Amino acid sequence: QVQLVESGGGLVQAGGSLRLSCAASGRTFNNYVMGWFCQAPGKERTFVAAISWGGGTYYADSVRGRFTISRDNGKNTVYLQMNSLKPGDTAVYYCAADRYSGLTRLSSNADYWGQGTQVTVSS
Numbered sequence: 001q002v003q004l005v006e007s008g009g010g011l012v013q014a015g016g017s018l019r020l021s022c023a024a025s026g027r028t029f030n031n032y033v034m035g036w037f038c039q040a041p042g043k044e045r046t047f048v049a050a051i052s053w054g055g056g057t058y059y060a061d062s063v064r065g066r067f068t069i070s071r072d073n074g075k076n077t078v079y080l081q082m083n084s085l086k087p088g089d090t091a092v093y094y095c096a097a098d099r100y101s102g103l104t105r106l107s108s109n110a111d112y113w114g115q116g117t118q119v120t121v122s123s
Contacts, residue, residue: 002026002112004095009117012085016121020080022095022114029053033098034071034078035106038091038119045094050106051078058103063089085121092116 008020020036035050049069050058057069068081078095096110 004097004112004114006093006095006114006117009093009119011120011122014085014087014121014123016085017081017083018085018119020082020093020095020117020119022078022080024076024078024095024097024112029073029076029097031099032111033101033103033106035096035110036069036078036080037094037096037108038089039094039116040091043091045108047106048093049080050103052103056103058106082119085119087121087123090119090121092118 003025005023008018012018031053033050033052036048037045038048039045047060048063049067051069051071066084071078094116095114097112098106098110
């Protein structure tokens with residue numbers, strides 16, 4: 001059974017940092033694009049960042065320069081380093097994986113999803 005399990009969320013003050021992790025199990029994720037989405041209360045789930053198997057990255061404009069996505073293929077784990085956090089970053093963050101989407105086209109139709117981890121940024 002494929003599982004994506006996120007961790008690392010929490011409460012942080014504006015300007016602070018958090019590092020999210022997503023551990024994948026149940027299959028190998030060779031050639032899968034993996035990424036992060038976020039969903040604030042009352043809003044749609046939106047794209048944050050994606051990374052290819054080879055390490056290519058792609059970011060939403062709102063987080064470029066503040067967030068860094070990385071992955072450890074040996075551990076089937078993807079990370080999201082979040083710096084200079086703002087109250088507007090408050091959301092549930094979801095990990096996703098997709099075999100065929102391509103780096104810049106990871107979407108809500110991704111094959112696999114985690115259960116989400118809450119990130120709250122106080123002002």
